[in-house]
């Protein structure tokens with residue numbers, strides 16, 4: 465397993481362009497199964513999760529090439545509604561294929577994506593949404609078979625604004641007969657991006673970005689070329705990294721509106737932020753101020769995916785901060801690792817009480833999931849001494865070569881890949 469080795473204590477500085485959004489690209493790739501033809505998707509980051517999605521699509525009979533940050537996908541010869549269990553289990557986002565495969569083939573065979581380090585992550589809302597459109601669902605062990613001779617538009621009221629369920633129902637409804645309305649829909653920017661992509665192929669969807677999405681079913685979709693939005697969580701990661709190292713960075717290819725809750729939080733901590741067009745500048749010179757209370761909630765509130773990252777900044781703040789996690793029950797795994805670096809954090813149920821310390825110290829720590837891992841990297845950049853982050857494959861799910869991105873901003877960070885005889889070699 466790869467490791468990242470970080471020599472901390474150097475302020476980040478420089479200019480960098482943000483990669484396309486993982487959480488937009490994954491449903492967009494899955495949605496491509498709704499068209500019979502070739503689509504070209506730009507700004508698709510090179511990530512483990514994207515690789516798994518492309519491998520699943522190839523297994524279903526598609527041709528897929530990922531050259532630079534462009535994916536060319538030909539779905540013409542797709543023939544199978546069966547997602548293999550081994551690939552299904554490699555990534556939770558494989559569940560996005562349910563809606564599109566059901567719409568295309570009249571059936572889909574998948575497996576429970578299973579629990580995950582950050583929580584149980586049920587899929588009941590995905591399944592009841594598809595049932596409302598006329599699907600019958602049979603579950604046997606981990607296997608889920610979903611069938612519908614014909615999907616028919618319906619009113620679906622989500623009991624919680626689940627991002628994935630909203631997307632799956634949207635995708636299934638595109639080719640259904642009649643109108644589907646999703647109420648209490650999730651409002652994340654990635655859902656708007658999915659709407660824009662589907663509409664570019666000829667779908668008739670309005671309302672994404674609000675809590676009511678209406679889909680008028682169409683007969684078929686046609687090929688298109690589409691560019692994925694910038695990744696707001698990678699944007700946020702670099703904003704926090706600049707703040708925690710008291711650095712100065714310029715981020716290009718961002719959408720400042722998509723990180724407005726983070727901008728608000730960082731300004732309260734005393735970090736200087738300016739946004740102009742698609743550029744965000746972050747400047748931090750002083751010790752951050754503590755923030756009385758931050759609560760993670762669905763968009764447009766503060767995102768759970770940035771909770772661990774902002775917590776790193778708060779470990780260095782002057783005073784006590786409280787971070788409450790309301791979306792995933794297992795998303796404080798970074799706390800133990802940060803404590804090993806000198807952070808003073810107490811967890812009580814879903815709240816973390818963070819007493820700021822003057823500095824963190826380098827240590828060997830383990831990434832337990834994607835954003836917990838990214839947070840440990842940021843902690844390592846800010847810490848005094850050397851930090852080794854293990855289990856880097858979690859981080860590779862969502863960041864395109866994080867060590868190269870951070871090196872371009874002056875960070876001292878290298879990746880080590882173990883060789884069979886246990887000697888580690890640096891590779892960048």
Ligand SMILES: CC(=O)N[C@H]1[C@@H](OP(=O)(O)OP(=O)(O)OC[C@H]2O[C@@H](n3ccc(=O)[nH]c3=O)[C@H](O)[C@@H]2O)O[C@H](CO)[C@@H](O)[C@@H]1O
Pocket residue numbers: 486487488490557583584585586587588589590591624625626627628629650654762767768769791792793
């Ligand atoms: C690929 C992708 O876009 N991932 C994002 C997506 O995940 P994902 O789509 O899995 O997140 P959801 O919004 O569905 O999940 C939020 C909460 O709803 C619960 N739930 C969800 C579905 C369901 O059928 N039943 C149920 O109980 C989950 O267990 C969780 O507690 O949104 C999350 C919340 O913003 C982000 O952290 C993830 O980065």
Ligand SMILES: C=C(OP(=O)(O)O)C(=O)O
Pocket residue numbers: 487556557582769834835862
């Ligand atoms: C939780 C995340 O992703 P996923 O839903 O793919 O696990 C994330 O991007 O932080």
